[in-house]
Amino acid sequence: MSQDVDHYLTTDGLDSDREKEIGQTIGYRYDVNLVPDMDRCTPYLKEYMEKMNWKDLNWLEDIHMGYEEENAAVFDRNINGWVTIPDTIKLPDNQQDRDMIARELLLKFQMSENHPMVQLREAYAKF
């Protein structure tokens, strides 16, 4: 995305003629088609890739930093909800680095023993 990375935090996001016509921001509030720049991968993500025996980010290629109620956040498909990026984390000035932070945070959340999926599995897992 070539526009300002804070665009969706500071405007209503109605940019294209199409969006103005239908009165809605179109879909996601970030560029879902932005492919990752592996040169910006964090040490934790590299460690995860090595553990999984993957040479690239695999499913994390689809993870981007989005915005939930004007807060930076990342969407967790396993709970169908947003995980808010803590205020203590300073947002970089480019989408690629923001996406890497989102990937790392989501991964830590999903692998945590406090993730809701742990309790859901205990209650509903069949095998």
Add this chain to the structure above:
Amino acid sequence: MATVSKSSQSHDMGLHTEKLTNRTQQMFFDAGESANLTYAWAPEVDTNKVGTLDCEGMDPTAINIRIRELMAEGCGTINLSNPGSMHGLCVGILSRLQLNITGSLGYFGCGLIDGPNVHISGRVGWSCGENMMAGTIMIEKNAGSTFGAAIRGGDLVCRGSVGSRTGIDQKGGTIIVGGQTGAFTGFMMQRGRMIILGDAGMNLGDSMYDGTIYVGGKIEGLGVDAVPADLNDLDRKWLKSKLDLYGMEAPNGIDNMQKIVAGKQLWNYDNLEPSEKKLVL
């Protein structure tokens, strides 16, 4: 017939900006807590511990249960033989594993997986990798129709050719086809990436909502709302890296690949319906 100006159309209908909202989960989680690298409930496996599974005389349920038992015993590598093109094999594997399959799979092989790396020496039937969440699947020969249906993440690779409706309803991940793909590839695709090194059949990307399709050969025809776009440097870098990963090459070079994306004219069509009715009536 009433006239509605384009700029005020949505406001006249009472529509307004809709923001994506959902329930945040920050109360469950502290970003500073210890960082695991696998799911908390995943079995601890060692890739150097190898298990073998001969499927001769077994039914699919027994085979899938046996795979889980081997993982629970700590096997991080499983060599599976004689799958006999049975349907629904190797499904629902939700943690890391190296799974080597000698032979071919039937319908819905390796569906619903989340993490394993799978190598299949033969062919696969319909809907291989359906609803795949993460991991890699490499198929050495051809695949049937609806290859990677509703895939959400990971890499699904077929060195040969695949049938029609490849990546139907794709929601993420990467599908790579070394040969040709049939009609309606990328039908209702919503997200993710598809790399077709050979030719693509008619109605490529029909009704796609988002995502990207790269084609190295000829395209018989584009579907509704699928439009060409320009390759950028990041695309080229990513394509090279991804193809190198699986030892594959674009027959005419990456620079000559075609990029197809959504025209986004079908988005939020339900909200336009009232205005269209108004104009018609």
